[in-house]
Amino acid sequence: MTEAQSPAADLASLELEAASAARAAAAYGSDALILCDRLVRVYAADGVEVQALQGLDLLIRPGELTAIVGASGSGKSTLLNILSGLDRPTAGRARVADHDLLTMKGRERLRYRRETVGFIWQQTGRNLLPYLDAQENIETPLQLAGVRRGERRRRAQELLELLGVAQCAGRRPEQLSGGEQQRVAIGVALANRPKVVLADEPTGELDTASADTVFQALRTVNQELGVAVLIVTHDEQVSGQVPRTVQIRGGRTSSEVLRTEFGERSTAQEYAVLDRGGRIQLPPEYVAALNLRDRVRLGLEPEQITVRADEQEPRI
Numbered sequence: 001m002t003e004a005q006s007p008a009a010d011l012a013s014l015e016l017e018a019a020s021a022a023r024a025a026a027a028y029g030s031d032a033l034i035l036c037d038r039l040v041r042v043y044a045a046d047g048v049e050v051q052a053l054q055g056l057d058l059l060i061r062p063g064e065l066t067a068i069v070g071a072s073g074s075g076k077s078t079l080l081n082i083l084s085g086l087d088r089p090t091a092g093r094a095r096v097a098d099h100d101l102l103t104m105k106g107r108e109r110l111r112y113r114r115e116t117v118g119f120i121w122q123q124t125g126r127n128l129l130p131y132l133d134a135q136e137n138i139e140t141p142l143q144l145a146g147v148r149r150g151e152r153r154r155r156a157q158e159l160l161e162l163l164g165v166a167q168c169a170g171r172r173p174e175q176l177s178g179g180e181q182q183r184v185a186i187g188v189a190l191a192n193r194p195k196v197v198l199a200d201e202p203t204g205e206l207d208t209a210s211a212d213t214v215f216q217a218l219r220t221v222n223q224e225l226g227v228a229v230l231i232v233t234h235d236e237q238v239s240g241q242v243p244r245t246v247q248i249r250g251g252r253t254s255s256e257v258l259r260t261e262f263g264e265r266s267t268a269q270e271y272a273v274l275d276r277g278g279r280i281q282l283p284p285e286y287v288a289a290l291n292l293r294d295r296v297r298l299g300l301e302p303e304q305i306t307v308r309a310d311e312q313e314p315r316i
């Protein structure tokens with residue numbers, strides 16, 4: 001028989017637990033550049049609710065190059081729109097470089113979008129102003145940030161050079177190929193030295209060769225400028241060449257692939273993501289292979305946890 005604790009002792013132990021939970025929450029991702037903690041985004045359209053993000057956890061360190069993959073409708077663009085400051089989460093925590101994306105308002109949001117993040121859309125026509133040439137397009141965000149003319153010019157030329165499109169400086173978007181437009185768009189995104197560049201299917205409208213030059217440009221930017229790059233992509237050529245690929249399923253991060261080397265000596269290891277509530281998502285093919293449903297039996301063994309079908313459950 002256990003001895004009943006006094007109410008005061010109960011309260012003290014509850015307070016200790018609460019304090020330790022608060023410390024753990026504060027410590028989670030404290031060294032990350034991007035933190036998403038149980039992020040939720042619910043859209044309400046015509047009285048119907050769509051839960052686009054359902055408690056998504058994600059940490060990105062400064063200078064990481066990461067691909068985000070997932071089926072259509074899994075929540076990738078929703079996540080990127082939130083991280084870019086265009087959209088607001090419904091609940092949870094989202095922080096990028098000390099900016100709280102839930103509470104951030106007016107001026108801070110504008111400064112955040114101008115200086116902390118750079119964004120590249122899939123549609124080449126959406127990234128550049130059609131009546132300005134490549135150089136002027138890159139100078140525009142610098143001008144908005146109040147940078148002087150000489151410095152604007154120097155910065156734009158330096159970026160055009162780095163991205164391999166110096167010869168395009170005086171051409172307007174319609175005089176550039178799709179791949180060149182996207183590389184100039186990377187220049188626009190980088191103009192104000194952001195900490196992170198977000199790219200939503202940046203190679204989606206391009207042929208394989210142009211897609212490769214755009215991806216290589218993003219890689220150069222990541223390596224030479226140390227800026228974190230997050231690319232949403234369906235392109236396996238891209239996701240197969242980054243150190244980290246995060247898979248989103250049903251509005252949550254479900255698995256990750258980490259690669260240590262590239263090319264012929266490439267090694268890749270796939271991991272399931274264990275969220276902060278101890279949940280993992282089983283891959284649908286595993287669930288189908290064992291015909292798992294409703295309830296499963298878990299077993300703890302010295303070095304592994306097993307998941308078995310519930311044999312007592314009558315199957316129809």
Ligand SMILES: Nc1ncnc2c1ncn2[C@@H]1O[C@H](COP(=O)(O)OP(=O)(O)OP(=O)(O)O)[C@@H](O)[C@H]1O
Pocket residue numbers: 043044045050051052070071072073074075076077078079
């Ligand atoms: N503005 C909106 N209003 C209502 N529902 C929306 C809105 N935007 C997205 N959704 C819904 O939210 C879910 C996630 O959409 P999201 O665009 O983030 O997916 P995705 O993974 O980027 O898909 P895709 O690969 O097709 O671009 C989908 O069910 C989508 O229909």
